[in-house]
Amino acid sequence: MFRWGVLSTAKIGREHLLPAMVEAENGVLSAIASRDLSKARALADRFGAPHAFGSYDELLASRDVDGVYIPLPTAQHVEWTAKAIEAGKHVLVEKPLALDARDIPPLIKLRDAKNVLVCEAFMVVYHPQWVKVRELIANGAIGRLRHVQGAFSYYNVDPKNMRNQLDLGGGALPDIGVYPTVSTRFSTGKEPLRVQATIERDKTFGTDIYSSIRADFGDFELSFYLSTQMAARQVMVFHGEKGFIEVLSPFNAGIYDHHRIELHNQNHSEAQVFRFPGMQQYRLEVEAFARAAQGGTDRVFTLEESVLNQKVIDAIFRAGEKEGWETV
Numbered sequence: 001m002f003r004w005g006v007l008s009t010a011k012i013g014r015e016h017l018l019p020a021m022v023e024a025e026n027g028v029l030s031a032i033a034s035r036d037l038s039k040a041r042a043l044a045d046r047f048g049a050p051h052a053f054g055s056y057d058e059l060l061a062s063r064d065v066d067g068v069y070i071p072l073p074t075a076q077h078v079e080w081t082a083k084a085i086e087a088g089k090h091v092l093v094e095k096p097l098a099l100d101a102r103d104i105p106p107l108i109k110l111r112d113a114k115n116v117l118v119c120e121a122f123m124v125v126y127h128p129q130w131v132k133v134r135e136l137i138a139n140g141a142i143g144r145l146r147h148v149q150g151a152f153s154y155y156n157v158d159p160k161n162m163r164n165q166l167d168l169g170g171g172a173l174p175d176i177g178v179y180p181t182v183s184t185r186f187s188t189g190k191e192p193l194r195v196q197a198t199i200e201r202d203k204t205f206g207t208d209i210y211s212s213i214r215a216d217f218g219d220f221e222l223s224f225y226l227s228t229q230m231a232a233r234q235v236m237v238f239h240g241e242k243g244f245i246e247v248l249s250p251f252n253a254g255i256y257d258h259h260r261i262e263l264h265n266q267n268h269s270e271a272q273v274f275r276f277p278g279m280q281q282y283r284l285e286v287e288a289f290a291r292a293a294q295g296g297t298d299r300v301f302t303l304e305e306s307v308l309n310q311k312v313i314d315a316i317f318r319a320g321e322k323e324g325w326e327t328v
Contacts, residue, residue, distance in 0.1 A: 002027035002290035005065035005089070007056045007080060009034050009043045012094065013071045017121075018047050020282035021069075027290045030066075033059035056080065060087040067117070067293055069286075070094060073162045074169025078103045081118065085110045090293040091118040092286070096174045097303075101310035108303045117293040120306045124179065124251055125186050125299075126284040129261050129276050133238065133245055134187045141263060142240030145188065150180035150224035150236045152251060163228060164205045171207035172226040173199075173313055179251045180224040181215070181312045183236060185305075190217045192312055192328050199320030202229070213316055216325070232256065242266050253281060 004021045006013055009032065021029040029049045034040035037054030044052040053059045059068070060083060067090030070080050078098050084091045085107065097120040098104050111118045124130055137145060154176075162168040163175050185191060192215040200210040209229045215222040234257075236250040243265045249257035259276040288298040311328055319326035 002294060003030040003064060003066045004028065004286070005031040005033065005051075005059045005062065005068045007033050007059060007068055007070045007084075008072050009039050010071035010094075013069065014043065016282045017069055017071065017286065018043070020280065020286045022047055023280070023283050024287050024290065026287055030064050031059050031062055057083075060084055060089060066090060067092065067290070069121070073165075074099065074174055075167065077169075078107065081107055082110060085114050085116055085118060088114055088116065090116045090289075092121050092289050093118070094121050095178050096120070096169070096310065096313070097306050098310055099169050099174060101307050101314050104303055104307045104310060108307075111303060117289070117300070118303055119289060119300050120303070120309075121285065122178075122182050122301045123281040123285045124183055125301055126288055127253060127259075127276070127281040128279060129247065129253060129259060129274070130183060130186060130250075132274055132276075133183075133247060133261060134189075136245055136263060137187055137238060137240075138189075141242075142238060142244055143242030143266075145220045145238060145240045147220060147239045148180075148184050148188075148222040148224075148237065149239065150184070150222070150250070151226075151233050152176045152179055152224070153227040153230040153234075154232045155230060156228050159205070164202070164207055166206040170205070171209075172211060172228045173208050173316060175228070176251075177211065177213070177226050177313055177316065178309060180213075180222065180226075180236065182309050183247075183250060184215075184217075184222050185309065185312075187238065188217070188220070190219065191308060192217050192222065192315075194325040194327050195312065195315050195319045196325055197316045197319040199317070208317075208320075211316070211320070213319075215312070215328075253279065 031051035033053040040052040070093040196214040236247040238245040315328040
């Protein structure tokens, strides 16, 4: 059994990853660390973890932990990923791993030197609905792909929330902009060549709160919008010459909508619905990671893929400061 340790008591861990680790068939939750030992102990007791630590370094030194999950604020991801690798631990780190693609190659070098598995936690690539989208496109179900359209938004104006704190790596693009880009890249196997963007920032927080983005993939175009201050919405549509695929709840399946995708034909006279009831993408993620860390052949989201995705986000930020296209 793969023994997990978790750095911090962050909400995403409490609500999604810790339950997934407890339910996983090939892993156990071994330890939780917090700068406040009482918080670590309380969460460890809640999820049945035998060990609690009052510092992250103590957990990294533990012989009872094979790999760590890092849901710390974005600005701390690179630092603690490097420390975990140095400690010889496998690492699953929340997205975005970095705020600049140039910060990732040193982690690749360190990963290779220590011979550990390090992955950015893009749970969507483990969900079978996205595997199905990729299969449909590859098999010509919608003919030639011409356009991908997406949206991801929620409403959050809490000044204490890290998503609204610039120094912690907050903002819409780091938090949710990564999803339309990674899901399009995953589904098509293509990389964008250039991007255009309009970006609006909050006058108080300084974080980006709205973006409208256009990405040129050569054979097709991706357009999507994001916001941290709009009504909650998620959708992705892959539109081809012979039909289109609509992913109703692309990133938080089961929350924004059911686990389903729809395939429509050319004249909208026929539709197929593919359902994936009971799928738990976070559990699928931690199980695949654990198998890969222990020598399995599961496909995982590599650091090399993280570099490519972060380059897109970096280019979008640059594009938001100018008129016209920005090369990725």
